Structure formats: structure tokens, C-alpha cells
Amino acid sequence: MNQQQPWSAETMAVVAGRPPRRAGAPVSPVVELSSTYVSAEPFGSFDDGVYGRMNNACWRDLEAAVGALEGGAALCFASGMAAGSALFALVEPGSRVVMADACYGAMLSLGQQLAAAGRFSLTLVDVSNTDAVLASLDGADWLFIESPTNPLMQVADLPALTAAAGGLGVRVVVDNTFATPLLQNPLALGAAVVLHSGTKYLAGHSDVVLGLLVTADHELELRLRAHRGLHGGILGPMEAWLALRGLRTLAVRIERQQASAGVLARRLSEHPAVSLVRYPGLPGDPGHGRAKTQMRGFGGMLSIELAGGRAAADALVAGVRLWVPGTSLGGVESLIERRRRIPAEPEAVPENLVRLSVGLEAVADLWADLQQALGSVTQLSTSAG
Structure with a gap:
């Protein structure tokens, strides 16, 4: 070659x-x-x-x-x-x-x-x-x-x-x-x-x-x-x-993962249980302009912060059925994790932050799973209030 x-x-x-x-x-x-x-x-x-x-x-x-x-x-x-x-x-x-x-x-x-x-x-x-x-x-x-x-x-x-x-x-x-x-x-x-x-x-x-x-x-x-x-x-x-x-399959994986991540980021930003979505692909994200200039895409990773705090974040991770609770990222399966549960995680990371690694599953299924789990989180927050 x-x-x-x-x-x-x-x-x-x-x-x-x-x-x-x-x-x-x-x-x-x-x-x-x-x-x-x-x-x-x-x-x-x-x-x-x-x-x-x-x-x-x-x-x-x-x-x-x-x-x-x-x-x-x-x-x-x-x-x-x-x-x-x-x-x-x-x-x-x-x-x-x-x-x-x-x-x-x-x-x-x-x-x-x-x-x-x-x-x-x-x-x-x-x-x-x-x-x-x-x-x-x-x-x-x-x-x-x-x-x-x-x-x-x-x-x-x-x-x-x-x-x-x-x-x-x-x-x-x-x-x-x-x-x-x-x-x-x-x-x-x-x-x-x-x-x-x-x-x-x-x-x-x-x-x-x-x-x-x-x-x-x-x-x-x-x-x-x-x-x-x-x-x-x-x-x-x-x-x-x-x-x-x-x-060998990196290009097709990235293409699918970042397309799904963009869809999920937009939908999550409109959900009442989510107080913040961190994804440079969103026009309102602080890093959007830089990412658009120096990157060729926005990737398949995003993080969200739950309005109900740490308890809501834990409930979201416990409530999903398709997403896999796990400490890693970038694989074909979608992973979810509250990062501050790890002792070595920097204090700058909020307790209510959940990191999402978007995999290759159908985005409609990924969203439906998040939606049902977030529904339970909303009910939990309402009961606590």
C-alpha cells in the first residue's frame, strides 16, 4: 500500500x-x-x-x-x-x-x-x-x-x-x-x-x-x-x-454514535428532570463554537445533570433497562454512570452528573429507555417534594 x-x-x-x-x-x-x-x-x-x-x-x-x-x-x-x-x-x-x-x-x-x-x-x-x-x-x-x-x-x-x-x-x-x-x-x-x-x-x-x-x-x-x-x-x-x-469499523461506529448522541442531547435538554446537558453539538453549549472550528464532529459522549440532585442521578442509572451501568465508554453498547460515585473523580464534577456513552442501538430505543427512567425520577422528585 x-x-x-x-x-x-x-x-x-x-x-x-x-x-x-x-x-x-x-x-x-x-x-x-x-x-x-x-x-x-x-x-x-x-x-x-x-x-x-x-x-x-x-x-x-x-x-x-x-x-x-x-x-x-x-x-x-x-x-x-x-x-x-x-x-x-x-x-x-x-x-x-x-x-x-x-x-x-x-x-x-x-x-x-x-x-x-x-x-x-x-x-x-x-x-x-x-x-x-x-x-x-x-x-x-x-x-x-x-x-x-x-x-x-x-x-x-x-x-x-x-x-x-x-x-x-x-x-x-x-x-x-x-x-x-x-x-x-x-x-x-x-x-x-x-x-x-x-x-x-x-x-x-x-x-x-x-x-x-x-x-x-x-x-x-x-x-x-x-x-x-x-x-x-x-x-x-x-x-x-x-x-x-x-x-476497522471506527468510522461507521462514530458516525452512528454521534448522530444518536445529537438526537438524545436535544431531547434531554427539553426534559424537565434534566437541569443541564453537556454536549458541544448543542448550539447553546459553551464549547460549541470551538468544537465546530477545530473538530469534524461532536462525538458520541454527553453528560447531563439531574434537577433532583444526586438521588435523582442514582435513580436514573438504576431505572434504565437498555443502557448498561458501567465504567467505560466508546463501545458498541450504550453505557451510563454517575461519575462522582468513583472515589478518584475530581471534585469539580457535580454529584448529580450522569455520563452517557452512546452506542449503536436504535436511537428510538435508547430514548424510550431514558424517557421511562426519567419519568420515574420525576415521580420520585415530586413525592419527595
Whole structure:
């Protein structure tokens, strides 16, 4: 395949990382189950195939595909947090890190833990407040952000932030899990590294745990590759194969999921039991203008806040029958969760916030299920009043 062919991202998700085209060759990559490889003399490099902790053909196929989608060199890890830990390992001791104050809770917890141990100093900011973020960059070394954020759905002004950070020598990391490379490419907007929890949309079937980092900076790529080999947070070949198989349907999944999310967001915004809908696809959402400018769609994630508070949020999750109460997102099944039930969730996340990951079910069925559960929530609030 000619990697320089100007195909669309939707096409690249299908064709990138395929075996060479020749008569009798498999169309799909095979699973290479080997820990050890035949030695070459003289020794070249670990990339040539020496030991399974350093390289594997299944990694290379997955990394080629994700790298093609994001516009850089991709490296896969055993989990999204293994990838996040590798990122924090890039931060030199004594540095200052600026980080989103409402982002994925485990990543924020790790940053706070490392800061408390004296590894670096940490400044937390609201990434939707561009002026506040810009003011925090003076004297910083790294900026770690999500956009849209998990679970508040805040949208950062990525071009403005990366431009200002670049002028100050600040490297920017963007978690692109919610948007996926089909809707947004942070490297093209000036980021140094992109993070994905590949468990979510990229693999897409709730059957594998993995993380990916993508960078166009060769020096950072080498440092991240060395960290992975030395610390051992590697992905198994079967997990890599499953993720690549899932990636092939990313475009059609995203198209269906975000179409349904838009319908549900509009209907939920009109329901009396819902006090706020957080979805950048709504014209009245604070992040709508930015998302419309820097993204190619609004995604399949949304969050709502219940007028009846925490009790109403819990009742909604308990009352659905089709939606699955669960801690993840991006799969073919629709998931629902009150996020503050998790101890590590940032305090900036309201107690009455419910996060919705829209799957591939018929939107009419998803809405009917929410509607009946919200009806019970309304009756509960009326009884309590």
C-alpha cells in the first residue's frame, strides 16, 4: 500500500497496517505469538526482532494504523494509564506541569501523587478558560489537557493554547480519547504528544485494555519507546490484534454514535428532570463554537445533570433497562454512570452528573429507555417534594 496516497481518515482506518499485497498473502494481519526471535549477527537493534518485550509484529500493525490516522509515530502500551505513566516519565524532576482540573480521574490522581512526592510542581486549570490557561503557562514545562474533557465535555481552544505554549517552550499533551483521530488531530494543531485510551473508541468493543501515544517528535518517540521497553508496560499480541480489528469499523461506529448522541442531547435538554446537558453539538453549549472550528464532529459522549440532585442521578442509572451501568465508554453498547460515585473523580464534577456513552442501538430505543427512567425520577422528585 502506498502510504502517501491522499486517502481520507475513514479509508485509512480500514487499510492502514495491512500486510503487503501479494498473491496468496492474508488480507488481515496474523497474530504473532512468540516471545523470542532468531538472533541476527551482528546485533542491529531491538526493533529488528530480538525479544517480545521490545517488539512484536502485531504492535507494528496497530501502531502503523493509529500513526497514520493521527499523523505521527504511534506506540502502544498495556493500558491507557501505562501510556499516561510513560508521559509523566518524560517530565524532568523539578519541572512545572499544568493540567486540567477536571479530566480523567486516574490521570489527575497520578499527577497529584507525583507532585506530592516532589517529582514536579503541578498547577490545575480550567481548560475551557483560555485566558487562565495562558496565564498559567509562564514558567511551565508541560501542559496536559483533554478536549473534550471527561466528563464535563469542556472544549479547549487547542490552536490558541498550542501556539502560546510553543512560543514559551511548553510541550503540550492532548488526550484525544473522546474525539478520536477521525474528529480531531491535535498534532496538526500543534500538540507534541497525543494520548488515547485505546480501550474506548479505537478498539470499540469493550473487550480489550490498551493505551497509545502518538508523536511527530522523533526524540520524544525514542524516549517513550525506551521507557516502554525498560518498564515493561507492553501490550499482548492478541490485544493488539483485537484493537486493530476494532479500528476497522471506527468510522461507521462514530458516525452512528454521534448522530444518536445529537438526537438524545436535544431531547434531554427539553426534559424537565434534566437541569443541564453537556454536549458541544448543542448550539447553546459553551464549547460549541470551538468544537465546530477545530473538530469534524461532536462525538458520541454527553453528560447531563439531574434537577433532583444526586438521588435523582442514582435513580436514573438504576431505572434504565437498555443502557448498561458501567465504567467505560466508546463501545458498541450504550453505557451510563454517575461519575462522582468513583472515589478518584475530581471534585469539580457535580454529584448529580450522569455520563452517557452512546452506542449503536436504535436511537428510538435508547430514548424510550431514558424517557421511562426519567419519568420515574420525576415521580420520585415530586413525592419527595
